[in-house]
Amino acid sequence: NAGVxxxxxFQVLKTGQSMTLQCAQDMNHNSMYWYRQxxxxxxxxxxxxxxxxxxxxxEVPNGYNVSRLNKREFSLRLESAAPSQTSxxxxxxxxxxxxxxxxxxxxxxxTVV
Amino acid sequence: xxxxTQLDSQVPVFEEAPVELRCNYSSSVSVYLFWYVQYxxxxxxxxxxxxxxxxxxxxxxGFEAEFNKSQTSFHLRKPSVHISDTAEYxxxxxxxxxxxxxxxxxxxxxxNP
Numbered sequence: 001n002a003g004v005x006x007x008x009x010f011q012v013l014k015t016g017q018s019m020t021l022q023c024a025q026d027m028n029h030n031s032m033y034w035y036r037q038x039x040x041x042x043x044x045x046x047x048x049x050x051x052x053x054x055x056x057x058x059e060v061p062n063g064y065n066v067s068r069l070n071k072r073e074f075s076l077r078l079e080s081a082a083p084s085q086t087s088x089x090x091x092x093x094x095x096x097x098x099x100x101x102x103x104x105x106x107x108x109x110x111t112v113v
Numbered sequence: 114x115x116x117x118t119q120l121d122s123q124v125p126v127f128e129e130a131p132v133e134l135r136c137n138y139s140s141s142v143s144v145y146l147f148w149y150v151q152y153x154x155x156x157x158x159x160x161x162x163x164x165x166x167x168x169x170x171x172x173x174x175g176f177e178a179e180f181n182k183s184q185t186s187f188h189l190r191k192p193s194v195h196i197s198d199t200a201e202y203x204x205x206x207x208x209x210x211x212x213x214x215x216x217x218x219x220x221x222x223x224x225n226p
Contacts (some may be wrong), residue, residue, distance in 0.1 A: 004156075031212050040122065042203060042218040043157075050212055058213070090156060094212060101147065102214060104156035 002026050006091050006105035013112045021076040021108050023091030031094045032074035033058075033102070034066060036087040036098055043090065081112045089098040115140050117206050119217035120140040127193055127225050128208045134220045136178075136204030143209040146187040151219075160202070163187065174198075191213055199224045 004025045013019055026030065030051050035043040035058075045058030049068040063085060065077045074093075078085060088109050092102040120135040138144065144166050149157040161172040168180040178189045187204060204217040 033213075035216075040218060042117075042119075043216040045213060090126060101159045101162055102157075104158070106156045
């Protein structure tokens with residue numbers, strides 16, 4: 001099983017550029033999440049999708065948009081990147097009936113210059 | 114809203130010494146509790162979890178954590194650490210019935226030979 005696959009692994013953007021981070025899971029999980037990880041701040045929830053067709057804001061949604069394309073895929077879009085969005089981004093998925101534990105992707109390291 | 118406090122940002126210990134990583138959460142309502150481990154340049158992996166039942170839960174690699182409802186704590190312990198335990202450890206909590214996890218700030222465990 002591939003689990004949760006994120007692409008790309010690394011990206012450098014210029015301020016104002018846009019990009020989409022891709023995430024796909026092959027575990028038939030209902031819920032998917034996007035987190036960002038910054039030093040000393042742990043993981044902060046950007047957006048989540050409890051099920052196909054639904055999305056909700058998390059703790060730090062400003063500057064981001066998401067699309068739950070189907071049950072497998074959940075993308076995160078930065079419309080106009082800012083240096084404050086330099087971070088490591090993690091996608092995760094979970095299945096309600098399996099104890100709420102998350103499976104994480106390996107992350108995307110994004111630098112905005 | 115739930116919050117999680119990991120009381121130590123860094124914990125240096127010698128190999129084969131015992132270690133305790135501390136975690137407190139804010140709410141006394143029924144919760145699910147998790148510890149995740151992140152090895153360098155990797156995503157997070159589930160280490161152990163408490164959902165219900167016995168308050169002492171164990172991982173396959175010798176870690177254990179005890180749920181203490183009165184003190185709203187879920188401290189992680191290992192009686193003898195190995196160099197390979199060097200990683201960052203995250204405590205996380207969700208309210209029962211909720212799917213979102215709230216993460217602590219992380220504790221970096223460094224093992225010295």
